[in-house]
Amino acid sequence: MLGTRMSAFLKLSKRDLKYDFPASIVVFLVALPLCLGIAMASGAPLFAGVLTGIIGGIVVASISGSQLSVSGPAAGLTTIVYGAIQQLGAYETFLLAVVIAGIVQLLLGIIKAGMIGNFFPSAVILGMLTAIGITIILKQLPLALGMTESHAFEIENGGGIGAFTDTVFSTVNIGATIICLLSLAILIYWPTLRGLNKLPAPLAVVVLGLGLGYAFQGTSFALINGSTHFVAIPTVSSFQEFTRLFIFPDFSQITNAEVWTVAITIAIVASLETLLSIEAVDKLDPLKRVSPTNRELVAQGVGNMTSGFLGGIPLTSVIVRSSANANSGGRTRQSAILHGIWLLLAVLAIPFVINLIPLACLAAILLHTGYKLAKPALFKSMYNKGLDQFIPFIITVVAIVATDLLKGVGIGILVAMFYIFRANIQNAFIFNFTKDSEADKAETTKVVITLAEEVTFLNKAAIQKQLYDLPKAVKSVTIDGRNSKFLDKDVIEVIKDYEQHALNKGVEIALVDITYKKQPQEQF
Incomplete structure (x- = not known):
């Protein structure tokens, strides 16, 4: 037994x-x-x-x-x-x-x-x-x-x-x-x-x-x-x-x-x-x-x-x-x-x-x-x-x-962490360029930037560089944060600064749901 x-x-x-x-x-x-x-x-x-x-x-x-x-x-x-x-x-x-x-x-x-x-x-x-x-x-x-x-x-x-x-x-x-x-x-x-x-x-x-x-x-x-x-x-x-x-x-x-x-x-x-x-x-x-x-x-x-x-x-x-x-x-x-x-x-x-x-x-x-x-x-x-x-x-x-x-x-x-961070930085956003053509106006380029689900301070430099390096032909910028569950405050600050910069340059800019969102572990 x-x-x-x-x-x-x-x-x-x-x-x-x-x-x-x-x-x-x-x-x-x-x-x-x-x-x-x-x-x-x-x-x-x-x-x-x-x-x-x-x-x-x-x-x-x-x-x-x-x-x-x-x-x-x-x-x-x-x-x-x-x-x-x-x-x-x-x-x-x-x-x-x-x-x-x-x-x-x-x-x-x-x-x-x-x-x-x-x-x-x-x-x-x-x-x-x-x-x-x-x-x-x-x-x-x-x-x-x-x-x-x-x-x-x-x-x-x-x-x-x-x-x-x-x-x-x-x-x-x-x-x-x-x-x-x-x-x-x-x-x-x-x-x-x-x-x-x-x-x-x-x-x-x-x-x-x-x-x-x-x-x-x-x-x-x-x-x-x-x-x-x-x-x-x-x-x-x-x-x-x-x-x-x-x-x-x-x-x-x-x-x-x-x-x-x-x-x-x-x-x-x-x-x-x-x-x-x-x-x-x-x-x-x-x-x-x-x-x-x-x-x-x-x-x-x-x-x-x-x-x-x-x-x-x-x-x-x-x-x-x-x-x-x-x-x-x-x-x-x-x-x-x-x-x-x-x-x-x-x-x-x-x-x-x-x-x-x-x-x-x-x-x-x-x-x-x-x-x-x-x-x-x-x-x-x-x-x-x-x-x-x-x-x-x-x-x-x-x-x-x-x-x-x-x-x-x-x-x-x-x-390995270096490669993980690099991938994270590269995948923080997606750029989509479109062109509008009408008979009575010149060709105008639009760009829509869709942010990833998690955007941290590690992505700050990459986003800032991409925004300020946009071609001069771009006349309309939309930054879409609806898919993001977390947006770092540093990233939001970069986007807000660029908004003012774009307006001063005569570029139309629309920010969609660009607000600070707490990570799940911060919600008590």
């Missing part, structure tokens, strides 16, 4: 399990090294990263209304988390800030602050997805070649150029390179092989990696044990050891002002990253479902409260894992929940097996995902849509790769 109720609450679907099960394995393989890398970059225990991934999969996905989003450690918060742990002096105090951040997110969801996500331009979101793809490729190349690299799995949201140029390169490892190339071949061609394609390609990649990693031992192709050539998760020999990995927050610091400052910072940044990711993932969804953003904030809030209470780090909806889920054929949130279960089982049951997986084969999975996000065809498609779409898109791509996710998206939005 309890299982039936739980299944109904989560709306689990056996029909979609054939899609979600293999997708969950892909997401698990992508998420595991990322969880570890983000924890390391944040200055937190390695187990905290895996724990956060487990919570993001099982807890957040169970509450979230998004079908494809996958949550986990917040890559964009690594700098903030690292600094906060140092600033607060104790990891237990930092955990209290994470719990409070979760409460703030929960409140944001309740007051319906998720609507902010509706204001991100489509070109910027597509640019974000493409930039993440390029970033993934840049960061995985060193691992794919078996080079010594300390940043590949640390930050997944932007900053690709910085991470790539900061790489400490060593000699290319031939064994790792062979594993990566063969893994890429499997990822590309495996789906075309009848019979074999029932087994998920990424799982075949991992099996290949395990086999070659063992076979190369004692040869010149050997991967180095205990190095960045292999996954490294905490190993526990008993359930008691597992429970000792949990760390609990220090609630005695609840009155510490610095804790609240950190908590609010985490809540705001994590919420923005989540809303951006949700918007992007919805665009990847082949079924074009729309995720409820307010419910997502509630889910993230509960997730961060749980993570902070048990010893984890902040989490958000993560675009890399989510895009891997979508590209692997995931249909519902079952895949995200299952990936959390696989993370838990990996820590409890088979850590020694997981630690034998070469990072080169996981890098191949991410390289394949990155290419799908940044296909050359997408650049061509955006260019064909016009410069007003292409320029914000390409600037967003460059800005995110050069800096980070939030800075890049902010720059992209500013550029």
Whole structure:
């Protein structure tokens, strides 16, 4: 009975399990090294990263209304988390800030602050997805070649150029390179092989990696044990050891002002990253479902409260894992929940097996995902849509790769706003010229200016220029404001000044319904 109720609450679907099960394995393989890398970059225990991934999969996905989003450690918060742990002096105090951040997110969801996500331009979101793809490729190349690299799995949201140029390169490892190339071949061609394609390609990649990693031992192709050539998760020999990995927050610091400052910072940044990711993932969804953003904030809030209470780090909806889920054929949130279960089982049951997986084969999975996000065809498609779409898109791509996710998206939005404002200025009015011809008088030109529905101060300069630049042949001007629901006072002042100017020049002028009209939100 309890299982039936739980299944109904989560709306689990056996029909979609054939899609979600293999997708969950892909997401698990992508998420595991990322969880570890983000924890390391944040200055937190390695187990905290895996724990956060487990919570993001099982807890957040169970509450979230998004079908494809996958949550986990917040890559964009690594700098903030690292600094906060140092600033607060104790990891237990930092955990209290994470719990409070979760409460703030929960409140944001309740007051319906998720609507902010509706204001991100489509070109910027597509640019974000493409930039993440390029970033993934840049960061995985060193691992794919078996080079010594300390940043590949640390930050997944932007900053690709910085991470790539900061790489400490060593000699290319031939064994790792062979594993990566063969893994890429499997990822590309495996789906075309009848019979074999029932087994998920990424799982075949991992099996290949395990086999070659063992076979190369004692040869010149050997991967180095205990190095960045292999996954490294905490190993526990008993359930008691597992429970000792949990760390609990220090609630005695609840009155510490610095804790609240950190908590609010985490809540705001994590919420923005989540809303951006949700918007992007919805665009990847082949079924074009729309995720409820307010419910997502509630889910993230509960997730961060749980993570902070048990010893984890902040989490958000993560675009890399989510895009891997979508590209692997995931249909519902079952895949995200299952990936959390696989993370838990990996820590409890088979850590020694997981630690034998070469990072080169996981890098191949991410390289394949990155290419799908940044296909050359997408650049061509955006260019064909016009410069007003292409320029914000390409600037967003460059800005995110050069800096980070939030800075890049902010720059992209500013550029997109420029085109929006320009379009608004150009569409503020319509000019119609007519000519009157009679036998006993010279040809006279009339102009009718029909104002748009919304005319703001942004349109003031354009309207003023057009009025004073009218040809001398114009002898009659009509300015029609009947279609306008809002006329800015500055615009009305320009029109009234021109009326006096026209009368002084002997031009007939008629103003139709040119009065100040309040915007709807000003009517109380």
